[in-house]
Amino acid sequence: xxxxxxMAAALAVAMPALSANARADENLxxxxxxxxxxxxxxxxxxxxxxTRLQAAEIQANQxxxxxxxxxxxxxxxEIQAQxxxxxxxxxxxxxxxxxxxxxxxxxxxxxxxxxxxxDGNIENRNITGFLSPGDFEASSGFSIAESELVLSASVDPxxxxxxxxxxxxxxxxxxxxAWAETTALGHGFTVKAGRFLSALGYQNTQHPHAWxxxxxxxMYDAAFGGAYTQNGAQVKWVAPTDLYMEFGxxxxxxxxxxxxxxxxxxxxxxxSHFGGDFDVSNSWTAGLSYLYGKAHDRESGMADLNDVxxxxxxxxxxxxxxxxxxxxxxxxxNPTERYFKFAAEYFWRDERGNLLCADNTAAGGVCNGxxxxxxxxxxxxxxxxxxxxxxxxxxGYRYDRLNDGDYNFGANDPYLPVYDYAPTANTVMVDYxxxxxxxxxxxxxxxxxxIDISENQFFVQYIMSLGAHGAHKY
Amino acid sequence: xxxIRLVLTLLAALPALAHAALxxxxxxxxxxxxxxxxxxxxxxxxxxxxxxxxxxxxxxRPSLIAxxxxxxxxxxxxxxxxxxxxxxxxxxxxxxxxxxGRPGNFEAARYVALLDRPTLIDRSQGDVHASxxxxxxxxPRNIARVGEALAKRLAEIDPGNAAxxxxxxxxxxARWDAAITRWQAQGxxxxxxxxxxxxxxxxxxxxWLGMREVATLEPKPGIEPSVGYLAEVAAHLKSTPAKAVLxxxxxxxxxxxxxxxxVDIPAVALPFTVGGTPGTDDLFGxxxxxxxxxxxxxx
Numbered sequence: 001x002x003x004x005x006x007m008a009a010a011l012a013v014a015m016p017a018l019s020a021n022a023r024a025d026e027n028l029x030x031x032x033x034x035x036x037x038x039x040x041x042x043x044x045x046x047x048x049x050x051t052r053l054q055a056a057e058i059q060a061n062q063x064x065x066x067x068x069x070x071x072x073x074x075x076x077x078e079i080q081a082q083x084x085x086x087x088x089x090x091x092x093x094x095x096x097x098x099x100x101x102x103x104x105x106x107x108x109x110x111x112x113x114x115x116x117x118x119d120g121n122i123e124n125r126n127i128t129g130f131l132s133p134g135d136f137e138a139s140s141g142f143s144i145a146e147s148e149l150v151l152s153a154s155v156d157p158x159x160x161x162x163x164x165x166x167x168x169x170x171x172x173x174x175x176x177x178a179w180a181e182t183t184a185l186g187h188g189f190t191v192k193a194g195r196f197l198s199a200l201g202y203q204n205t206q207h208p209h210a211w212x213x214x215x216x217x218x219m220y221d222a223a224f225g226g227a228y229t230q231n232g233a234q235v236k237w238v239a240p241t242d243l244y245m246e247f248g249x250x251x252x253x254x255x256x257x258x259x260x261x262x263x264x265x266x267x268x269x270x271x272s273h274f275g276g277d278f279d280v281s282n283s284w285t286a287g288l289s290y291l292y293g294k295a296h297d298r299e300s301g302m303a304d305l306n307d308v309x310x311x312x313x314x315x316x317x318x319x320x321x322x323x324x325x326x327x328x329x330x331x332x333x334n335p336t337e338r339y340f341k342f343a344a345e346y347f348w349r350d351e352r353g354n355l356l357c358a359d360n361t362a363a364g365g366v367c368n369g370x371x372x373x374x375x376x377x378x379x380x381x382x383x384x385x386x387x388x389x390x391x392x393x394x395x396g397y398r399y400d401r402l403n404d405g406d407y408n409f410g411a412n413d414p415y416l417p418v419y420d421y422a423p424t425a426n427t428v429m430v431d432y433x434x435x436x437x438x439x440x441x442x443x444x445x446x447x448x449x450x451i452d453i454s455e456n457q458f459f460v461q462y463i464m465s466l467g468a469h470g471a472h473k474y
Numbered sequence: 475x476x477x478i479r480l481v482l483t484l485l486a487a488l489p490a491l492a493h494a495a496l497x498x499x500x501x502x503x504x505x506x507x508x509x510x511x512x513x514x515x516x517x518x519x520x521x522x523x524x525x526x527x528x529x530x531x532x533x534x535r536p537s538l539i540a541x542x543x544x545x546x547x548x549x550x551x552x553x554x555x556x557x558x559x560x561x562x563x564x565x566x567x568x569x570x571x572x573x574x575g576r577p578g579n580f581e582a583a584r585y586v587a588l589l590d591r592p593t594l595i596d597r598s599q600g601d602v603h604a605s606x607x608x609x610x611x612x613x614p615r616n617i618a619r620v621g622e623a624l625a626k627r628l629a630e631i632d633p634g635n636a637a638x639x640x641x642x643x644x645x646x647x648a649r650w651d652a653a654i655t656r657w658q659a660q661g662x663x664x665x666x667x668x669x670x671x672x673x674x675x676x677x678x679x680x681x682w683l684g685m686r687e688v689a690t691l692e693p694k695p696g697i698e699p700s701v702g703y704l705a706e707v708a709a710h711l712k713s714t715p716a717k718a719v720l721x722x723x724x725x726x727x728x729x730x731x732x733x734x735x736x737v738d739i740p741a742v743a744l745p746f747t748v749g750g751t752p753g754t755d756d757l758f759g760x761x762x763x764x765x766x767x768x769x770x771x772x773x
Contacts, residue, residue: 102721154574157573157575159564181565183565183570183573184570184573185568185570186568186569186571187568187570188543188567188568188569189568190565190568231479233578236568237568238539238540238543238566238567238568239540239543240543240544241540242537242540242541244536244537244539244540245540245541246539259488273536275534275535275536275537275539275540276536276540277535277537277538280524283533283535283536283537284536285536328535330533330535331524332524332527332724333523333524333526333527333532333533334526334527334528334529334531334724335533336528336531336724336726337726386658391698435597435600435601435696435697436531436558436601437597466597469554469558469561470535471558471560471561471562472534472558472559472562473534473562474533474534474535474536
């Protein structure tokens, strides 16, 4: 949704306005053909996988049958001998390894959908005072989110591969993540390369289905337009200590907000995570991360002083600090019945460079294409608590607050508004999970991310996980 | 590049050289206790979970990743019991030695023939384990099978102490065999005793002692019973009476106690693993207490 779905195909299908001339139509046709090809190729692969799955099942059933016989034989042998097992029929190796690892690769599919009730009169949704990282358009009614198809497996004894493909409801496939990482370096080192969610902060590596709320927090929306994705490489190291300490660095093209670089290395991140147990019932993690990005013609927009939409383009540097803290409680460390989870993150951002306000005089605006110095120093964060008060049932509350800090439009000052406004949101939710694979959620948000608007938002959401049992991150 | 890696490797290896004892990461208390029996002072055992926790549902906490990072040997049940958390610990640890397929990764269930293999593998059947019931530690003969394999594995990973592990295994095995003979004699009155279980936690125990499982409170594995389903079980027990309702200490007593009151039989919280109830500080205590608890209700 808000995350950068880089597939040109999806964009082209979603924005028919772009296909005004014949040249665009040609491109569209080519893209459609490519899409069709991709679809066919996926279908063939899925069929092949299904065939292998069936074969594996037959084999496993046979193995199960053999093993059941072995159990009977072993038991009889033991009854006869009336002795302990050390002398019983040897069964070593008769039980197969985890079935899941026989399915190579592990496959899981996430289905998500919601019904939303929003204020239909709000146009040009953004966050007041912040250069908006993307399209926040939202509408009432039923909608399905991207369905996530996740494939992962060990490549060989040295590497593991992972793909998270988002199937867009309007057609098209976006690659959310596609990476390979080392498993054999040892000594605490792991190297990862490809497209991946950056390890900065806490929530960044979580896909939307793992969020505790139906909507993203304001901080991640304002800071990264959803989440910070790297096209690059990551190296991290876990220290050999009782206290969990992880340090890492990432280098990438920087093509995810707030960096947008056209060529070469565009960003780097440094991250650290710490964690441990206070006692058997309480555990924690905390971290500090740094992101430096270069922006090149980074597109945003806002209503100008005439209240007419103006497109803006930023060129410059963006430096960001992110701090996170999480505390979890479960009686005796057993979260089956009850648990509480507290999470808080905060970010600070400084941006220096030039901002161009595109000429919108034709539409009645006041921007005239001036490219002028721009600087900002802003911050924001959220804190949230989720409590499972009985099996299957959870309630949660989140408080979002951004601090618009100082921002200066330079020579564009006569055209663009400077507010003194702190965007906030209050969110409550209750969710019910019949099993660990399904979840139904009801949410209310009072959203004050835009000045002079207090919007009441209601959501009913479902999340279904099919296939391989994915392990959940802390 | 090569020299950088060499330096990093050396740096990272320094703390590992500092302590000599083999670091064993045990997923469940029974394997921690077994590793202690076989390793003695040559191993430093970290047990990741307690008897009060559900081994299916453990948070992949940072403290567990930190321990996994330093482990030379990981001893877990396998058979998908720890699938919701163990793979994540392995991946996040950056420890190559304990990855699946490596000698440092020991799966107990591989050395035991598993019961309860599902014929239909579909999530509509609940939280099914495709390779079979993973709660193998409730049969002491399984402990012996795993112990023999674990002693070999310890010797393979730490060849310097191979003789010690073998000697300790011989000693443990003799004591264990004697204990099994004793438990089987004690348990003779339990043969044929009908019991109800809350979750399929005691399949191996019931199989070993020749008891009969006449009902399960969970309609499907991992799915909590509704009041309606419990009433059905209660009705079923009118025609097929049982002596007790068994559950593990970490499980919520509500369903067991509701049924126990309904049909007037005792609800018993068995230790399930080492540390589950007082007196179960080691593997011998685990079965002493389990047998005593069961014999109380057999009368």
